[in-house]
Amino acid sequence: MSMFAKLALRCAATAPCQQIAQSYACAAIGTFASRSLSTDTSGRLQGKVSIITGGASGIGREAALLFAREGSKIVVADLSEEGAAATAKEVQAMGGSAIAVKVDVAVEAEVAAVVAKAEDEYGAVHVMFNNAGIMMSSDDDAVNTSEEVIDKTLAVNVKGVLNGCKYSIPAMRRAGGGSIVNTASFVSFMGAATPQVAYTASKGAVLALTRELAVVHARENIRVNNLCPGPLRTELLMKFLDTEEKKHRRLVHVPMGRFGEAAEMAKGALFLASDDSSYMTGNNLLLDGGITAAYVTPE
Numbered sequence: 001m002s003m004f005a006k007l008a009l010r011c012a013a014t015a016p017c018q019q020i021a022q023s024y025a026c027a028a029i030g031t032f033a034s035r036s037l038s039t040d041t042s043g044r045l046q047g048k049v050s051i052i053t054g055g056a057s058g059i060g061r062e063a064a065l066l067f068a069r070e071g072s073k074i075v076v077a078d079l080s081e082e083g084a085a086a087t088a089k090e091v092q093a094m095g096g097s098a099i100a101v102k103v104d105v106a107v108e109a110e111v112a113a114v115v116a117k118a119e120d121e122y123g124a125v126h127v128m129f130n131n132a133g134i135m136m137s138s139d140d141d142a143v144n145t146s147e148e149v150i151d152k153t154l155a156v157n158v159k160g161v162l163n164g165c166k167y168s169i170p171a172m173r174r175a176g177g178g179s180i181v182n183t184a185s186f187v188s189f190m191g192a193a194t195p196q197v198a199y200t201a202s203k204g205a206v207l208a209l210t211r212e213l214a215v216v217h218a219r220e221n222i223r224v225n226n227l228c229p230g231p232l233r234t235e236l237l238m239k240f241l242d243t244e245e246k247k248h249r250r251l252v253h254v255p256m257g258r259f260g261e262a263a264e265m266a267k268g269a270l271f272l273a274s275d276d277s278s279y280m281t282g283n284n285l286l287l288d289g290g291i292t293a294a295y296v297t298p299e
């Protein structure tokens with residue numbers, strides 16, 4: 001055991017600095033178990049269990065890795081069984097603990113099974129990151145969007161989030177509290193002349209349902225907030241923006257002049273998931289490169 005770990009453990013015996021010292025001691029001891037897990041951990045989610053939907057890719061994958069570095073056990077839940085398993089493997093490779101579960105968030109019974117699996121495996125659920133979402137290529141304006149696209153988009157993006165809340169809230173009650181983070185979007189606040197009206201409607205609905213659940217559960221030590229990403233350089237958006245012209249059409253509206261990164265969103269999700277945001281509920285964290293603040297952007 002390093003000198004630093006011994007000192008920290010001694011300090012942990014005295015009440016005032018117990019919590020801080022213990023987390024530093026854990027970090028120091030951790031260097032023996034896994035260097036990559038311990039070097040930059042500050043234990044914001046130490047001892048917690050987090051379910052992350054859409055954990056196979058983009059924001060969800062980055063959040064799984066970051067939450068694990070901060071001490072959380074991770075349940076990676078995704079429609080892609082292979083992708084979920086790959087993320088869980090990455091977490092394990094850096095010394096963390098993770099399981100992968102296949103789920104379609106639009107199917108209530110499957111979401112119930114994910115929460116049950118998390119409690120069976122890890123004993124509790126403290127964080128539910130309802131992050132899985134879709135944007136369909138034939139999503140268009142009100143006149144041209146098919147019923148099929150509307151139904152599917154709302155089923156995944158709205159019912160999927162609601163399902164996650166429905167089954168994680170009782171689990172959080174059993175755990176003594178928790179934090180729900182729902183992924184909405186900057187399009188919850190803005191209209192675009194490149195319409196995807198089913199997607200936009202779905203992300204507006206996420207804002208409203210989060211607000212209401214936050215108020216209902218505020219006195220049960222359960223917080224509910226929205227992560228609202230701007231346009232990102234992830235699979236979901238980049239598969240549409242396959243030419244420089246299409247990218248430019250969007251970037252001209254982003255004051256920072258670039259797309260966001262999934263890793264930048266994961267940091268916001270960590271803030272909302274952890275006690276760093278302990279006095280925040282029913283609210284929205286916009287990480288959008290300034291797009292919702294802009295009228296005329298820099299040349």
Ligand SMILES: NC(=O)c1ccc[n+]([C@@H]2O[C@H](COP(=O)([O-])OP(=O)(O)OC[C@H]3O[C@@H](n4cnc5c(N)ncnc54)[C@H](O)[C@@H]3O)[C@@H](O)[C@H]2O)c1
Binds near residue numbers: 103
């Ligand atoms: N990329 C952006 O520009 C952007 C902007 C704002 C909001 N968002 C939102 O962020 C969230 C994550 O997006 P991303 O950019 O990381 O996308 P992504 O496509 O990289 O990842 C989405 C993940 O969700 C999974 N998924 C899709 N349908 C599912 C279902 N029915 N059940 C379970 N899992 C399912 C996919 O398999 C994938 O792994 C989404 O809710 C998206 O709407 C993205």
